[in-house]
Amino acid sequence: MRSSKTYWRAIRRYFLFFTAIALLPLALVYLVTNEQIYKIKGFEFVNDTKIPIIPDDSIQTLSQSDMLMVEQRMDKRRKHLAEKCSEHGLDSAGNDSWHKPNPWEFLVNHKYHIIWCNVFKAASSSWMYNFNILAGYTPEFLKKTNEVPLVLARKRYPRVTLEELQEAQNDSITFIIARHPFERLLSAYRDKFMYAVPHSFHDKLGSKIVRTYRKKHKVDRHTPRYPTFAEFVTWLLDEIHRNNFIDMHLVPASKFCTPCLINFDIIIKFETLEHDQVYLIDKARLKHIIAPEWRNSGKGKNTLDLLQAFYSQLTRKQLDGLYEYYKYDFEVFNYNAAPYFSIAKKNEEETPNAS
Known part of the structure; x- marks a missing residue:
């Protein structure tokens, strides 16, 4: 049995x-x-979530000649970056923050084979939205949620090691968005200090800067409660001199993403963003899933009048200090600082000092 x-x-x-x-x-x-x-x-499955597919008649495209023009532009940018990295010795690995590859800030999307190093204040809000879409969050959810977009992204894009990043790059497009260092700095100042959310970290930091660097005899009814641009720059230069931690919105992109040590296939520039990001989306075969975005473009947009108004508040010495800190961004991404020096104060006038 x-x-x-x-x-x-x-x-x-x-x-x-x-x-x-x-x-x-x-x-x-x-x-x-x-x-x-x-x-x-009309849907794409990402992380068990249905996200809408963009219909053909809504897709932004470039003509064949425009695609070729952008392709040539990318070749020149990659070549220029490689030459300047070699010229300044930034392509040699070392132990300091300029010579040590930094994979910490990269977002790696394995499903769509696209990798981005998020430079804050360089179309970061727009592409954080797109990377959250690629991570499976729906547009409706992103519109309603109060969670910080970067926090949402990190739930789906964990930090990677250098080895993991390099392995993912074998079959992916890696890109960065560069912006003129002085424009990016002003955008960060206006967004995080002039228009700081009440009681936020930057609002409290701004109050501390005012208490430390503002001369009492210069206070009148026209003096803003937030730090002036000159006060902010003096504080920043002091922080750099003391080798203190620098806010991620202010740190140089060449230090943040180490493009001399980590390969980038596409170098987008803020000044040619409209065509560059359409080109990227096309090359990554993502035309039906994401589109060029223009988020947070109000406060962060610097017109020539704004640049003139703010940078004319600075002295030549302050500009020298800023240029020294951002010089590798100017070099590897091919930006010019000369026009800013022409509008700085001619004479060394009194500037805020820590009391």
């Missing part, structure tokens, strides 16, 4: 095993077909 039960138990196990093997291909076909059905209906 016992041998008979053992015999039928073995038969059942064999039956279930071979049935599972037989049904496996059907299950795979169902899963693939089911995903294709959702694509036909």
